Amino acid sequence: MVKICCIGAGYVGGPTMAVIAYKCPDIEVAVVDISVPRISAWNSDQLPIYEPGLDDVVKHCRCKNLFFSTDVEKHVFEADIVFVSVNTPTKTRGLGAGKAADLTYWESAARMIADVSKSDKIVVEKSTVPVKTAEAIEKILTHNSKGINYQILSNPEFLAEGTAIQDLFNPDRVLIGGRETPEGYKAVKALKDVYSHWVPEDRILTTNLWSAELSKLAANAFLAQRISSVNAMSALCEATGADVSQVAYAVGTDSRIGPKFLNASVGFGGSCFQKDILNLVYICECNGLPEVAEYWKQVIKINDYQKSRFVNRIVSSMFNTVANKKVAILGFAFKKDTGDTRETPAIDVCQGLLGDKAQLSIYDPQVTEDQIQRDLSMNKFDWDHPLHLQPMSPTTKKKVHCVWDAYEATKDAHAVCILTEWDEFKKLDFQRIYDNMQKPAFVFDGRNVVDANKLREIGFIVYSIGKPLDAWLKDLPAVA
Numbered sequence: 001m002v003k004i005c006c007i008g009a010g011y012v013g014g015p016t017m018a019v020i021a022y023k024c025p026d027i028e029v030a031v032v033d034i035s036v037p038r039i040s041a042w043n044s045d046q047l048p049i050y051e052p053g054l055d056d057v058v059k060h061c062r063c064k065n066l067f068f069s070t071d072v073e074k075h076v077f078e079a080d081i082v083f084v085s086v087n088t089p090t091k092t093r094g095l096g097a098g099k100a101a102d103l104t105y106w107e108s109a110a111r112m113i114a115d116v117s118k119s120d121k122i123v124v125e126k127s128t129v130p131v132k133t134a135e136a137i138e139k140i141l142t143h144n145s146k147g148i149n150y151q152i153l154s155n156p157e158f159l160a161e162g163t164a165i166q167d168l169f170n171p172d173r174v175l176i177g178g179r180e181t182p183e184g185y186k187a188v189k190a191l192k193d194v195y196s197h198w199v200p201e202d203r204i205l206t207t208n209l210w211s212a213e214l215s216k217l218a219a220n221a222f223l224a225q226r227i228s229s230v231n232a233m234s235a236l237c238e239a240t241g242a243d244v245s246q247v248a249y250a251v252g253t254d255s256r257i258g259p260k261f262l263n264a265s266v267g268f269g270g271s272c273f274q275k276d277i278l279n280l281v282y283i284c285e286c287n288g289l290p291e292v293a294e295y296w297k298q299v300i301k302i303n304d305y306q307k308s309r310f311v312n313r314i315v316s317s318m319f320n321t322v323a324n325k326k327v328a329i330l331g332f333a334f335k336k337d338t339g340d341t342r343e344t345p346a347i348d349v350c351q352g353l354l355g356d357k358a359q360l361s362i363y364d365p366q367v368t369e370d371q372i373q374r375d376l377s378m379n380k381f382d383w384d385h386p387l388h389l390q391p392m393s394p395t396t397k398k399k400v401h402c403v404w405d406a407y408e409a410t411k412d413a414h415a416v417c418i419l420t421e422w423d424e425f426k427k428l429d430f431q432r433i434y435d436n437m438q439k440p441a442f443v444f445d446g447r448n449v450v451d452a453n454k455l456r457e458i459g460f461i462v463y464s465i466g467k468p469l470d471a472w473l474k475d476l477p478a479v480a
Ligand SMILES: NC(=O)c1ccc[n+]([C@@H]2O[C@H](COP(=O)([O-])OP(=O)(O)OC[C@H]3O[C@@H](n4cnc5c(N)ncnc54)[C@H](O)[C@@H]3O)[C@@H](O)[C@H]2O)c1
Pocket: 007, 008, 009, 010, 011, 012, 013, 032, 033, 034, 035, 038, 072, 085, 086, 087, 088, 105, 106, 108, 109, 126, 127, 128, 129, 157, 158, 159, 160, 161, 271, 272, 384, 385, 386, 387
């Protein structure tokens, strides 16, 4: 029986390995992690991450051919194929701080593999890493290899949170990069054999190592660029009276452009886009390509602009101050169907409003008060380190209250901000919300989920990203 071990039981390691175990009953899969609470949660009824469909897949194979364990060394020792899916956060100190990927966790995993291995292994990069990381990993593994043969493969993951199980069951493609040598081809085939259990042959792409590593960064840069492009247009729509949904639809019906990923928003979030583009920018700079670096940097600048533009709209609409006004925040996760808050635009919007002394009442169906308080107190990039290395007791923000109901959050509020597109927000009784709010009552829709005209009929003043402006906002000076 082939044995797989995955180091890192996070948003990628957990679901990916659960699906491999589900689809390959002839393979034994162990997912290991240094975080004891995370592994305990994977072994319990309350999994550590919320992902539609994940519970069923895990329950189907757990303790049969899928195991979660903190005994990292034992499972690495026994494995034929070792996936590494650990954090690769943005460096906060030293060379490349604020841009380069921090490979501390990767390096320590590689050193541990080298220490405990007694048999040949295929080591698979599942984490998103800078181009040429495989070369560094190879050096660590082979430096004192005791005659063991290691083959390094790059097999980046393309799943999106909220649809991870769907994406893993039916991927657009699986990408495997390896050395172009007989041993390299053999290793690529071994990994291909795993995915072939359920992925059609023509969707398994094989490339050289560097193409696979770079394709992951490129794919995320292209996706984020589409969002920044439509968000840049949303500002122009507001200035001209065009409607960004109509523009995006008209643009997206060109088959060369395509309709997906053109939803204007308060900005993209998530653990990957910003981190991976910063990483790409750094690699370009290191390779003497400042113009290329500058080009990609602009995607992040527009994203930051979009978030601050949203805050400015709120403050300027509400008589230029939100001091001591109750603002209801509906949605804190970076997108619907996940409890993940890493790099969520809600952090920047809330901090902007708190900077203007607002009182926030936050409701998200999947995010706990503790998480929200941590997010609003942590330093940038701290969130992307293993749990036990994050600050333990952040200072509680007194002006932030978290509630478990949208009606409670909006009661007596001056304004409602929608920051995540949870389906339940579309079905809210806005008449009831209006009746219980201070007047004038404002709605700032950062996800374009509400029917602005219906809300205006009720009496709300409504701002929707990239839509023709409410008369109230039109008369105000433009904000930047
Ligand atoms: N989250 C996503 O949607 C997504 C998608 C594609 C790729 N990625 C990439 O995958 C990688 C992992 O992302 P994630 O979201 O799963 O992160 P995560 O923080 O959820 O999980 C990483 C896990 O690795 C563990 N870990 C760190 N060092 C370890 C070590 N030396 N030994 C054992 N365990 C260790 C941590 O405790 C943590 O549980 C990152 O490089 C990320 O960029 C993420």
